[in-house]
């Protein structure tokens with residue numbers, strides 16, 4: 001149903017940008033000094049065409065070679081643009097797009113207890129989750145994000161919206177101990193979650209993870225059940241952990257150890273765990289994360305806005321921990337903008353470590369693509385421009401006043417460009433954004449839906 005003539009008529013086509021940023025090399029093996037293109041460890045490639053066939057990256061050829069081998073193939077010419085793998089938002093609460101700006105400028109626990117949880121209890125239903133997730137999908141696509149990891153109630157509505165929107169997602173199967181709009185208790189969360197997984201598990205663009213909310217909403221026993229099931233079903237676990245100093249202090253008072261220490265003791269730190277936030281980390285806890293292959297999902301803007309603290313990415317990377325980047329929900333950020341998040345992550349790391357070499361532009365871009373793919377267990381499929389991987393690609397226009405001149409396209413993308421520079425987006429070879437226009441969703445309809453929810457929530461939230 002794409003509006004792009006090239007794609008609708010041809011299963012094979014070429015994309016020929018000015019720069020290709022494959023994100024194949026790890027940050028330790030890359031140089032982004034000037035004039036490093038076309039070298040063995042180049043951060044970007046020039047004069048090349050990406051060949052897309054159906055849903056995959058079929059080949060990566062010199063332009064002249066492509067013209068010889070595929071003389072009848074259409075080519076999308078992207079002068080002045082950089083082509084890179086779609087960004088991966090490793091943590092958000094998509095449906096919370098409907099609560100963007102509902103409550104700001106409060107500490108996390110006060111914000112949750114006095115604003116967010118009451119409004120969620122009153123308004124969250126299947127339609128809320130579906131509509132909010134649709135809005136988030138449209139925002140993701142317009143921001144160059146081709147895959148997101150979600151944590152919210154009613155995951156079947158999230159999965160339906162993902163299928164409708166054409167994007168890729170890892171849908172979190174939310175688990176909390178107490179009564180919510182989704183389930184009566186943790187056991188019901190788990191059984192309903194597994195039913196959703198069974199219903200949608202064959203969709204190639206959908207994957208699932210267990211999403212126990214946090215150490216202060218999920219007991220040790222529940223976590224152990226989730227852990228056992230995650231191994232049996234080969235599902236990842238995503239969880240907010242050590243988001244604030246208060247969370248850690250309260251837990252230590254009750255249990256005599258930090259949440260992370262309890263999880264380490266119970267064998268819950270594994271390569272299947274995505275530990276979200278991690279702003280409070282002792283040196284020995286960083287060693288545990290490295291030793292166990294646990295992934296850290298860094299959400300710098302949410303952490304800054306809620307004054308939660310700073311995730312020590314520099315120390316984590318030096319210890320060998322994989323870092324992915326997430327926006328968190330639009331209620332606490334207040335957007336799903338991975339360009340802004342990359343820039344914040346790179347700048348915050350330097351301010352935190354007092355070292356300008358911390359978290360380079362390349363490392364930030366790597367974390368937002370391959371780092372996310374590794375955390376989600378999808379690095380064999382997405383996260384880089386490599387032959388055989390899914391054609392999840394974005395084109396960023398650098399031929400603009402804000403991004404000229406281009407000495408280094410990666411520097412421009414991380415430090416100068418914004419999400420408005422994303423022109424085209426493909427997921428599994430299908431074009432979802434064409435010259436900044438959504439091809440499968442109606443922007444005016446989505447804006448109308450958002451306004452309707454605002455009227456409803458504003459009109460009734462004081463009753």
Ligand SMILES: [Zn+2]
Pocket residue numbers: 091092093240328329
């Ligand atoms: Zn979150």
